Amino acid sequence: MKTLRTFLFLVMLLGLPALAFAQADDSAPTPVTSSLKGLNDITTNNIMKTAEMLSEDIYAFQPTEEVRTAGQILAHIANAQFLFCSAAAEQENPNGANFEETATTKEAIIAALKSGFEYCDGVYAGMTDAAGAEIKSFFGQEMAASGILAFNSAHNYEHYGNLVTYMRINGIVPPSSM
Numbered sequence: 161m162k163t164l165r166t167f168l169f170l171v172m173l174l175g176l177p178a179l180a181f182a183q184a185d186d187s188a189p190t191p192v193t194s195s196l197k198g199l200n201d202i203t204t205n206n207i208m209k210t211a212e213m214l215s216e217d218i219y220a221f222q223p224t225e226e227v228r229t230a231g232q233i234l235a236h237i238a239n240a241q242f243l244f245c246s247a248a249a250e251q252e253n254p255n256g257a258n259f260e261e262t263a264t265t266k267e268a269i270i271a272a273l274k275s276g277f278e279y280c281d282g283v284y285a286g287m288t289d290a291a292g293a294e295i296k297s298f299f300g301q302e303m304a305a306s307g308i309l310a311f312n313s314a315h316n317y318e319h320y321g322n323l324v325t326y327m328r329i330n331g332i333v334p335p336s337s338m
Contacts, residue, residue, distance in 0.1 A: 190289045196309045197284045203316035204277045209335035211270050219266050230326050233319050234269045235259035241276030244312035245283040247298045248305040
């Protein structure tokens with residue numbers, strides 16, 4: 161019993177300075193947020209490269225009438241950046257446009273994507289692991305802010321996968337395979 165008390169005392173004694181340092185240090189590492197930002201950067205990079213390399217003809221490509229064109233997918237991704245990242249930051253969605261309806265040219269869609277990705281970059285810049293653990297409402301569900309950001313990257317990859325298929329059908333090597 162004495163050994164157990166001594167062990168617990170030592171653990172507490174050694175742990176207190178680390179705890180005090182972590183609480184006092186606002187620049188503490190943010191491994192979760194940094195990892196999520198890294199994943200977001202990969203999806204952003206692949207999507208932006210795709211948007212820039214596709215011709216206007218491919219923007220209009222639609223394998224069947226039941227699915228979006230490549231341009232509509234890219235515009236949808238732009239909309240989603242504002243939706244997901246504003247929810248994670250618990251802010252009003254600053255995007256007043258529906259890019260699927262208003263951004264109909266390659267130039268306009270690329271501008272919309274840049275705007276959406278820049279907005280998310282700002283949300284990531286202000287996010288800490290502690291803030292990422294805060295519960296937010298998203299589509300009527302309770303979810304941690306970091307979960308919403310992870311969902312955004314998954315959503316980006318889902319639609320990048322659609323675009324990869326469109327590119328392969330048209331003999332184009334996707335950016336992630338270059």
